[in-house]
Amino acid sequence: MRDDLTLLDAKQTLRLRAGFPCRWSVWSADGRGWYPRGASPARDLDGLPYFHGDDVVLEVPGERLTVRAARGMEYAHAETTVVPGRGETLVELSPSRIYDAAARGWYGGDLHVLLNRPPQWMAASQHGEDLHVVNLLPDGDGAGDWTGRNLPWSDATHVARVGLACDAPSVPSGSVSKLRERGALIGYANAFRGPVETPEQLVAAGYPGYDARMSVVDAALGIVDSFSSAIGSARAYRRLIGAGNRVAAVAGTPQRLGPIGRERTYAHVEGPLTAESYAEAVRRGRTFATTGPFLELSVDGAGPGATLNLQPGARVTATARVIGPHVERVRLLTADGELAAGPPHEVAAELRVDWPTYVVAVAEEAGQVRAHSSPVYLDVEHRRVAREEDVTFCLRWLDLLEDLVKDREGLVQEARRVYQSRLA
Numbered sequence: 001m002r003d004d005l006t007l008l009d010a011k012q013t014l015r016l017r018a019g020f021p022c023r024w025s026v027w028s029a030d031g032r033g034w035y036p037r038g039a040s041p042a043r044d045l046d047g048l049p050y051f052h053g054d055d056v057v058l059e060v061p062g063e064r065l066t067v068r069a070a071r072g073m074e075y076a077h078a079e080t081t082v083v084p085g086r087g088e089t090l091v092e093l094s095p096s097r098i099y100d101a102a103a104r105g106w107y108g109g110d111l112h113v114l115l116n117r118p119p120q121w122m123a124a125s126q127h128g129e130d131l132h133v134v135n136l137l138p139d140g141d142g143a144g145d146w147t148g149r150n151l152p153w154s155d156a157t158h159v160a161r162v163g164l165a166c167d168a169p170s171v172p173s174g175s176v177s178k179l180r181e182r183g184a185l186i187g188y189a190n191a192f193r194g195p196v197e198t199p200e201q202l203v204a205a206g207y208p209g210y211d212a213r214m215s216v217v218d219a220a221l222g223i224v225d226s227f228s229s230a231i232g233s234a235r236a237y238r239r240l241i242g243a244g245n246r247v248a249a250v251a252g253t254p255q256r257l258g259p260i261g262r263e264r265t266y267a268h269v270e271g272p273l274t275a276e277s278y279a280e281a282v283r284r285g286r287t288f289a290t291t292g293p294f295l296e297l298s299v300d301g302a303g304p305g306a307t308l309n310l311q312p313g314a315r316v317t318a319t320a321r322v323i324g325p326h327v328e329r330v331r332l333l334t335a336d337g338e339l340a341a342g343p344p345h346e347v348a349a350e351l352r353v354d355w356p357t358y359v360v361a362v363a364e365e366a367g368q369v370r371a372h373s374s375p376v377y378l379d380v381e382h383r384r385v386a387r388e389e390d391v392t393f394c395l396r397w398l399d400l401l402e403d404l405v406k407d408r409e410g411l412v413q414e415a416r417r418v419y420q421s422r423l424a
Contacts, residue, residue, distance in 0.1 A: 012084035021127040025068040044258035052128030069093035072129035073292040099323045108264035109133030111165045123153035131261040135164040161275045187226035188212040191233045199397040216397045219245035220415040226250040230289045230372040242335045242390030249374040251289035290371035293324035297361035297373040304374035319348040320361035331362045356385040386422035
């Protein structure tokens with residue numbers, strides 16, 4: 001397939017209008033993509049060409065074309081075919097909403113966007129995907145000029161900030177407290193690749209240079225606020241929280257995977273959306289990570305990030321709800337395994353709490369995690385969950401890690417002492 005901005009037969013004019021910024025795709029029967037002048041050719045994971053904007057004009061051939069308008073995961077797509085005639089051909093398409101997260105106090109962000117494209121592209125992409133929050137990772141000179149300030153295209157429901165979240169491997173030793181004082185989140189831009197169900201697989205699956213293998217250390221020592229990706233590495237995430245670590249479930253979209261916002265971290269914000277209110281919500285674990293579905297979790301009225309302190313034998317009711325396509329099963333999980341499961345859209349179950357645990361909600365399709373919530377923690381007499389099997393898992397992870405890294409600051413040993421104390 002070939003993307004040509006101008007060809008000899010591109011003699012007709014097509015105007016695309018939705019009434020708000022969208023992601024547009026225009027392609028001909030032979031798979032060629034068509035773009036406005038000056039746009040960079042791009043393809044999504046489905047192989048479709050795309051660009052962002054509204055009331056967009058482009059030159060196209062006078063042949064049958066397919067036109068699609070989409071707008072991120074909160075919307076369905078609208079599609080039509082057209083044969084442009086002489087003069088200007090107007091196509092009006094408006095993708096319909098599947099859900100409105102902001103109306104429920106939830107705002108979706110992509111915490112992993114490299115600042116390596118022109119500002120106009122970033123602005124068009126964020127608004128075209130209706131992505132509430134974008135964390136831009138510096139990739140060159142000049143980015144530091146915007147640290148701590150919203151970028152110019154931000155508005156009441158769209159915030160773009162450089163350095164809102166920092167990648168743990170790039171944080172210098174001793175800088176964590178300073179970054180926290182500035183309100184920055186600290187986590188991992190990349191987690192793991194491949195199957196990660198054993199400590200051996202985890203240690204073998206880290207990305208060099210963005211080594212989430214150290215998350216077992218950083219989570220125990222309270223260095224990181226979150227774990228990415230709770231979607232792609234769900235089992236590793238549950239091992240960490242089952243071992244007594246309190247880190248939020250987050251996600252981010254590597255840019256090689258197409259439009260920004262394909263994975264989002266939704267955070268429940270108190271009051272107006274700002275970079276600070278969003279970061280605080282993530283830091284408190286009021287989140288779920290998703291590739292599309294809107295996922296809600298409630299345990300006796302408390303949502304993700306909450307801690308319920310209970311007496312032994314107390315009973316609670318957990319409920320998971322999901323909105324959106326591509327979900328076959330919704331599950332409620334505790335530290336000890338599955339509490340309940342069923343088809344969309346709601347699953348509920350009662351749980352007797354005899355020892356510390358947690359509850360998370362997970363939405364799945366074909367065995368793949370599509371959305372994963374942060375936990376509601378269920379403490380018992382002020383004791384937090386520290387499941388022996390999960391703590392032992394993390395200790396084995398540390399043993400393997402110690403063979404790979406030079407523990408110059410004694411962090412691995414310090415983390416080991418933390419986990420060993422939890423076994424008691």
